[in-house]
Amino acid sequence: MAGESYPEGLKYHPEHDWARIEGDEATFGITWFAQDQLGEVVFFDPPEVGASVNANESYAEVESVKAVSDVVAPLSGEIVAVNEALGDAPEKVNDDPYGDGWLVRVKLSDPAQVDTLLDVAAYQELVKGAE
Amino acid sequence: MPFAGWEMPVQYEGIRQEHVAVRTGAGIFDVSHMGEVETSGPDAERFLQRVLSNDVTKIPVGGAQYSVLCRDDGGVLDDLFTYRLAGDRYLTVTNASNHERDHEWIASHADGFDVTVTDAAAGWAMIALQGPRARGILSELIEGEAPARMHATETTVAGAPALVCGTGYTGEDGVELLTAPESAERIWDALAAGGATPVGLGARDTLRLEVCFHLYGNDLSEDRNPIEAGLGWVCKLDTGFVGSDALKGFEPTERIVPFAFTGPGIPRQGNAILTEHGEGTVTSGTMSPCLEVGIGMGYVPLEATRPGTPIEVDVRGKRRPAEVRERPLYRRES
Numbered sequence: 001m002a003g004e005s006y007p008e009g010l011k012y013h014p015e016h017d018w019a020r021i022e023g024d025e026a027t028f029g030i031t032w033f034a035q036d037q038l039g040e041v042v043f044f045d046p047p048e049v050g051a052s053v054n055a056n057e058s059y060a061e062v063e064s065v066k067a068v069s070d071v072v073a074p075l076s077g078e079i080v081a082v083n084e085a086l087g088d089a090p091e092k093v094n095d096d097p098y099g100d101g102w103l104v105r106v107k108l109s110d111p112a113q114v115d116t117l118l119d120v121a122a123y124q125e126l127v128k129g130a131e
Numbered sequence: 132m133p134f135a136g137w138e139m140p141v142q143y144e145g146i147r148q149e150h151v152a153v154r155t156g157a158g159i160f161d162v163s164h165m166g167e168v169e170t171s172g173p174d175a176e177r178f179l180q181r182v183l184s185n186d187v188t189k190i191p192v193g194g195a196q197y198s199v200l201c202r203d204d205g206g207v208l209d210d211l212f213t214y215r216l217a218g219d220r221y222l223t224v225t226n227a228s229n230h231e232r233d234h235e236w237i238a239s240h241a242d243g244f245d246v247t248v249t250d251a252a253a254g255w256a257m258i259a260l261q262g263p264r265a266r267g268i269l270s271e272l273i274e275g276e277a278p279a280r281m282h283a284t285e286t287t288v289a290g291a292p293a294l295v296c297g298t299g300y301t302g303e304d305g306v307e308l309l310t311a312p313e314s315a316e317r318i319w320d321a322l323a324a325g326g327a328t329p330v331g332l333g334a335r336d337t338l339r340l341e342v343c344f345h346l347y348g349n350d351l352s353e354d355r356n357p358i359e360a361g362l363g364w365v366c367k368l369d370t371g372f373v374g375s376d377a378l379k380g381f382e383p384t385e386r387i388v389p390f391a392f393t394g395p396g397i398p399r400q401g402n403a404i405l406t407e408h409g410e411g412t413v414t415s416g417t418m419s420p421c422l423e424v425g426i427g428m429g430y431v432p433l434e435a436t437r438p439g440t441p442i443e444v445d446v447r448g449k450r451r452p453a454e455v456r457e458r459p460l461y462r463r464e465s
Contacts (some may be wrong), residue, residue, distance in 0.1 A: 039333075040145055042418040043397050043425075045449075061447075063397050065146045065333055065417055068447070087395075091147075 004032050007098050011114060012123035013074035015056075018098065024111055026075055029102045030062065030093065033127045039064040041093040046082035046104065053077060053106060055113050060103060062093060075113045077106035137164040137227065139332050146333035150420040153301055153338055154463075157262035158330035159322045162307070163315065166230025167255045168237055171220040172246035179221055182240050183213060184357060184374065186367040190215040195281045195298055198365050200233060201374025205356035205381065209233050210347055212298055214283040222251065222294070222309070226347045240373065256315035260322055261305035261338075268325040269295075269306060272318075277306060289321035300335065302342030302459060337417050341461035343389045343428060349400055350387060350414045350428050359383045359430065361458075385411065385430045388455045390442060392425035396451035403445040404453075406435035413444060421461050425451070 010018040016034035020027040035041065043063040053059040058070035059079075082104050086092060093101035108114075118126065139161070142149060152158050170179055179187040185198035194215050200208040209229040214222045225233040230252055238248040260269060269277050269288070273295065278284040283296040291314035296307045310318055323329060336346070345351050345360060356374075357366050358381050368375045392398065398416030409432040416427030427444070435442060440455040 039142065040147055042147070043395065045395065063418070065337060066141065068397075068399070 002032065002095055002097060004036070005098075006031065006120050006124055006127070008120050010098065010120065011074065011117035012120065013056075013072060013117055014123075014126055015072040017072055017074045019074040019114075019117060021111075021114055024108050025080065025105060026077070026108055027102050027105050028071075028074060029097055030071060031123070031127075032097050033130070034069070035094050035097050035101070038062060038067060038069050041090045044083075044086040044090050044093065044103065046086070047079050049079050049082060051079045052109075053079060053104075055116075062090075071103060073106075074117055075106065075108055076110050077108040079104050080107050081105040139164060141333045142331040143329040146331070146337060147420045149328060149330040149334035150337050152328035153262045153303055153330060153334065154421060155263065157260060157264035157268050157305070157327040158301075158334070159319060159327040160259040160261070160330050160335055161315075161319070162259050163256040163312070164227035165257050166225035166227060166233070166250075166252040167309070168223045168225060168234050169220070169249040169251040170223065170237070170246055171249075172244070173219055174244040174246045175219045175221055178241060178244040178246045179213065179223075180370050180372065181244075182237055182373055183211070183223075184366040184372050186370055187213070190221075192216075192218055193278070193282050193284060195283050195296055199351075199357045199362055200236065201357065201372065201378075202353060203374060203377065205358075205374045205377035206353035207347075207351045207355055207357055207360065207362075208236060208353060210345060210351055210362070212296075214294065214296055216283070216285065216294070224257070229347060254311065255309045256312040258308045258310070258315060258319055258322070259299055259301075259305065260308065260327055261299045261301040261303045262327075263304060264326065265303070265305035268322060268327055271325055272321050280304070289318050291317050293318065300344055301338040302344070302461065303338075337420055340415050340417050340426060340428065341419050341421055341459065343458035343460060345428075346415055355430070356381065359386055361387045383433060385432055386436050387414065387428055387430050388436050389428050389458045389460050390426070390444075390453045390455050391419075391422065391460060392444070392451055392453045394452050395425075396444070396446050396449065397425040398427040398429075398444045398446060398451070398453070404429050404431055405443040405445060405450065406431055406440065408432040408434035411435070411442075419461065425453070426460050431455070
């Protein structure tokens with residue numbers, strides 16, 4: 001399992017998701033804090049490519065041995081890719097939550113929503129409060 | 132994680148890692164939450180024959196036996212291991228959350244028997260040592276020979292008095308050690324130093340489910356009788372145990388089966404099972420670390436219990452294909 005980290009340059013949702021914004025697309029994943037709370041991820045149930053996701057709503061589930069967690073979309077848009085590698089190796093979500101453990105790639109329908117997300121400092125404050 | 136008044140770790144290093152350690156090496160589990168009831172006296176055998184479902188007269192001194200405790204209507208109060216320590220002295224291990232009820236139930240049936248029924252839970256700590264390397268690690272620390280499977284020996288381990296039992300809940304070879312609470316740390320440390328991996332409750336559950344051992348509260352309850360639960364083999368109806376009358380001639384309409392997913396997903400307790408012959412319910416479910424698919428146990432209509440029967444499990448609205456399997460779901464490649 002990776003050590004606790006919250007990279008600069010990502011945008012964070014209070015439900016412990018991150019978004020890496022690249023033009024009008026973004027990659028989503030769950031934060032170190034989320035994977036740590038969940039424990040070893042053993043199953044990721046991805047949405048279908050082409051499905052639309054709405055900010056603040058669940059778009060997928062990640063499961064550990066003991067628990068199921070909804071994954072909330074930080075931003076709205078349409079799924080353009082899902083991380084197929086998690087089918088065989090869901091533990092990547094634990095090992096590398098901001099890299100190989102990414103979940104989906106989304107074409108954003110409303111890039112202005114980015115302003116509603118937290119920067120790393122604000123998210124770290126939130127995590128500190130949750131511990 | 133609090134459990135029946137005990138603080139217990141769900142995991143030490145990681146559930147999957149701990150699970151694999153038990154399948155390939157050796158693991159130690161602190162199962163001191165298990166309760167103990169001691170029954171002694173001239174009528175001990177005759178009395179336990181009345182309250183326990185199995186044929187208690189078949190337990191030799193130094194032997195062990197699995198049974199269930201039934202209500203008068205056959206509902207299962209608990210599933211238990213009983214060790215015969217002497218001709219007139221038995222130790223019965225209970226599940227933590229049922230312990231007080233079990234003790235009261237057993238004691239309440241003692242009228243007319245010359246026995247003493249004692250709640251011995253405070254006097255015992257319990258450590259399970261399980262896995263293909265378990266006996267090798269134990270052999271360096273035990274005085275004398277370790278007991279064979281389904282037997283128990285009073286001896287010392289790491290210099291501390293212990294009741295060593297050839298039983299377990301993982302499907303692997305190994306032992307369970309009952310000792311005084313003040314000796315538990317010493318034995319634990321010696322077993323860990325010998326190479327056994329500490330294993331938490333999380334892997335205890337995945338290990339037992341791969342080999343289809345029942346968990347009380349999931350797969351067994353007062354609402355199910357042992358015939359439905361597939362435990363008819365521990366019910367010797369002609370011994371006249373409490374509940375046997377209700378079970379005589381009982382024809383189940385549902386029975387518990389193990390199953391495995393044939394596609395993605397993880398079954399969870401309470402999920403509906405859909406079969407051609409009606410609905411059933413998942414009582415235990417997890418992702419199998421060894422088989423790498425979702426596995427579980429659940430009650431299904433009798434017509435759907437044959438291994439190979441295709442079923443579906445409704446996991447939060449998604450129908451996941453699965454198949455009824457033989458038990459155990461996991462078997463070591465020999």
